[in-house]
Amino acid sequence: MEWQDEGIVLGMRRHGETSAIAEVMTLAHGRHLGLVRGGRSRTMRPVLQPGNRVSLTWRARLSEHLGEFRVEPVSQRAGLLMQSAAALHGMRAMAALLRLLPERDPHRHLCDAVEVIIAHLDDPTSAGELFVRFELALLNELGFGLDLARCAANGSAVDLVYVSPKSGRAVSKTAGAPYADRMLALPDFLRTDLNETADPSGLEAGFRLTGFFLDRHVYEPRGITPDNARESFIIATLKALEKQQMA
Amino acid sequence: MVKRVTGPEIEKLIQLLAKVPGLGPRSARRAALHLIKKRDQLMGPLSGAMQDAYDKVKICSTCGNVDTADPCTICTDPTRDQSLVIVVEDVGDLWALERAAALNAAYHVLGGTLSPLDGVGPDDLTIAALVDRVKTGEVKELIIAVNATIEGQATAHYITDQLEGMDIKVTRLAHGVPVGGELDYLDEGTLVAALRSRTSL
Numbered sequence: 303m304e305w306q307d308e309g310i311v312l313g314m315r316r317h318g319e320t321s322a323i324a325e326v327m328t329l330a331h332g333r334h335l336g337l338v339r340g341g342r343s344r345t346m347r348p349v350l351q352p353g354n355r356v357s358l359t360w361r362a363r364l365s366e367h368l369g370e371f372r373v374e375p376v377s378q379r380a381g382l383l384m385q386s387a388a389a390l391h392g393m394r395a396m397a398a399l400l401r402l403l404p405e406r407d408p409h410r411h412l413c414d415a416v417e418v419i420i421a422h423l424d425d426p427t428s429a430g431e432l433f434v435r436f437e438l439a440l441l442n443e444l445g446f447g448l449d450l451a452r453c454a455a456n457g458s459a460v461d462l463v464y465v466s467p468k469s470g471r472a473v474s475k476t477a478g479a480p481y482a483d484r485m486l487a488l489p490d491f492l493r494t495d496l497n498e499t500a501d502p503s504g505l506e507a508g509f510r511l512t513g514f515f516l517d518r519h520v521y522e523p524r525g526i527t528p529d530n531a532r533e534s535f536i537i538a539t540l541k542a543l544e545k546q547q548m549a
Numbered sequence: 550m551v552k553r554v555t556g557p558e559i560e561k562l563i564q565l566l567a568k569v570p571g572l573g574p575r576s577a578r579r580a581a582l583h584l585i586k587k588r589d590q591l592m593g594p595l596s597g598a599m600q601d602a603y604d605k606v607k608i609c610s611t612c613g614n615v616d617t618a619d620p621c622t623i624c625t626d627p628t629r630d631q632s633l634v635i636v637v638e639d640v641g642d643l644w645a646l647e648r649a650a651a652l653n654a655a656y657h658v659l660g661g662t663l664s665p666l667d668g669v670g671p672d673d674l675t676i677a678a679l680v681d682r683v684k685t686g687e688v689k690e691l692i693i694a695v696n697a698t699i700e701g702q703a704t705a706h707y708i709t710d711q712l713e714g715m716d717i718k719v720t721r722l723a724h725g726v727p728v729g730g731e732l733d734y735l736d737e738g739t740l741v742a743a744l745r746s747r748t749s750l
Contacts, residue, residue, distance in 0.1 A: 319570055319571070348739075377737070378736030380738055381738010381741065384724070385742065385745070387706045391706070394703055398665055530671075531665070
């Protein structure tokens with residue numbers, strides 16, 4: 303069996319003395335692992351760093367085998383990602399989130415979203431907003447998408463300021479007022495009736511929103527304790543955003 | 550069925566040698582044969598040296614270096630600048646930096662890097678011990694000499710975050726063009742890093 307594809311390296315694990323098992327988010331074949339012979343050599347180690355875009359040929363005798371990757375670099379961005387804390391933690395956080403997807407299950411638009419985010423990781427204004435939208439898209443792919451288009455109570459498409467923690471649906475200001483203390487805030491940049499960019503408080507609300515549903519639907523049922531990458535990315539991005547706004 | 554041609558002791562020697570990094574079954578057989586042929590000149594002294602190391606080697610409780618004393622030779626060396634601490638991933642990196650002999654500093658061995666794939670978290674490394682060492686006030690500068698990998702740099706940032714608010718200078722190794730490196734073969738990240746940290750001639 304053989305296929306060719308491109309993808310973004312999510313991680314690498316040592317295998318023996320000279321080889322590595324690479325984990326790549328491919329465009330057409332989803333999150334895929336494969337053995338890279340000589341993956342720990344001086345030439346291959348920089349290529350197999352998370353965030354790099356690579357061209358792959360995967361070969362195996364049977365489809366269920368781990369198989370082998372032949373890897374060529376397309377765009378080596380890991381060195382650039384290491385230049386800023388936000389970019390570094392952002393890449394690690396995205397890799398951790400993509401690992402929640404089943405293996406070999408294609409998610410082309412998530413792949414495209416990761417490319418866009420990587421290109422903007424050094425810009426705190428864009429990076430935070432794109433990341434929240436990425437998490438919403440991931441929740442959708444995992445079957446736990448939020449419905450932020452209309453109010454769950456009255457069907458209104460305007461003045462949506464809350465999200466119900468029970469249903470994951472938007473709630474308007476008037477309908478949600480009696481339950482405001484139990485609702486999650488819907489930040490302006492996620493409202494479909496507005497055209498706002500994210501500010502620090504909006505971003506915090508956005509991360510709290512997606513973090514709540516990730517915990518409830520994904521981490522807790524699977525018994526996963528997420529690592530500190532997401533939290534580190536949020537802190538670094540908010541710090542960079544505040545610094546930018548003060549300048 | 551392959552007939553046995555050597556005694557079980559030699560088979561065991563070969564099996565154990567094959568577990569050493571850099572040695573597979575074939576090279577382990579060659580190594581075993583070489584040792585047996587040079588029994589008095591090499592095998593005897595080697596087994597004695599290995600037994601001595603097994604009996605005496607300790608992990609330094611201050612820095613994580615391997616030595617026969619605790620605290621180790623580096624930590625107790627009065628000629629070293631103990632206010633300058635170089636943080637490394639493992640003992641192999643410590644030995645590499647010592648061979649370079651660029652600085653006469655103390656060290657701290659982390660025992661790896663943060664790695665969600667391998668399940669290595671902050672509690673699996675000696676980061677807490679490093680923070681405690683900084684809190685004593687004896688350390689003025691920390692040079693974080695981890696590998697130029699995503700995991701290494703993430704570990705560096707984590708350490709920096711843990712030391713926020715403390716009166717200490719935290720630096721890291723420069724990234725750039727390696728000696729003998731040709732620009733045409735370097736990745737974009739290395740080239741950008743090298744350009745950003747350029748110096749005057």
